[in-house]
Amino acid sequence: MIRKYLVAGLFTLLPLVVTVWILKGIFTALVGIFRGPLTWLAHAIQLPDPPTWGLALFSALATGLLLLLVGALVGNFVGRQLLDWLDELMMHVPVVKTIYGATRQLMGAIQSGQGGSFKEVVLVEWPHPGSFTLGFVAHRDCSWAVAGGESMVAVYVPTAPNPTSGYVVMIETTKVRPVDLSADQALTWAVSGGVVVPARAPRGTGRVPEQP
Numbered sequence: 001m002i003r004k005y006l007v008a009g010l011f012t013l014l015p016l017v018v019t020v021w022i023l024k025g026i027f028t029a030l031v032g033i034f035r036g037p038l039t040w041l042a043h044a045i046q047l048p049d050p051p052t053w054g055l056a057l058f059s060a061l062a063t064g065l066l067l068l069l070v071g072a073l074v075g076n077f078v079g080r081q082l083l084d085w086l087d088e089l090m091m092h093v094p095v096v097k098t099i100y101g102a103t104r105q106l107m108g109a110i111q112s113g114q115g116g117s118f119k120e121v122v123l124v125e126w127p128h129p130g131s132f133t134l135g136f137v138a139h140r141d142c143s144w145a146v147a148g149g150e151s152m153v154a155v156y157v158p159t160a161p162n163p164t165s166g167y168v169v170m171i172e173t174t175k176v177r178p179v180d181l182s183a184d185q186a187l188t189w190a191v192s193g194g195v196v197v198p199a200r201a202p203r204g205t206g207r208v209p210e211q212p
Helices: 002-044 052-074 077-090 096-112 183-191
Strands: 121-125 132-140 152-158 166-172
Touching: 002 052, 052 077, 077 096, 121 152, 121 183, 132 183
Parallel strands: none
Antiparallel strands: 121 132, 132 152, 152 166
């Protein structure tokens, strides 16, 4: 009976603990970004060091204002020219351009719906023959990397419980089966470690349908 209650308590509190852990990470990151400048400013005007809650509040407000400012700049000609100049500058910095360029292309694909954009869920045989998992079509036509790659698709296979890390594999189209699931359902399944089963059962035809 005690063991039953312990297990029930664990699974009841675990989602709350994970949520608090993620929020704590965000809180710590925000405070770390602005701690140095705010502490320097406080010393410059002869004020005591700002408290942690003050740093967190200012960091959250500053981040929100920065996002609003960038969004407003994108909406006018002068702002777009400035952002284009900054974009070109970043693409000429060694090492930085690799990370920045890949991230920019990923965000562009998600916004424009090009190349699959992780919206199409498929069933792939991974990581070895006889075992299967869900993945997302990232791009079609892998001829740039493999001879005869016109008949292959690049599939992103997320890891559990953190879907932001994973593997990108190139697979023959005939070995990839489309699944009647939304991207949200597939991500929920991955984050839950396979515990949360989508309401609709997957069905595949053995081929990935071409995008119109």
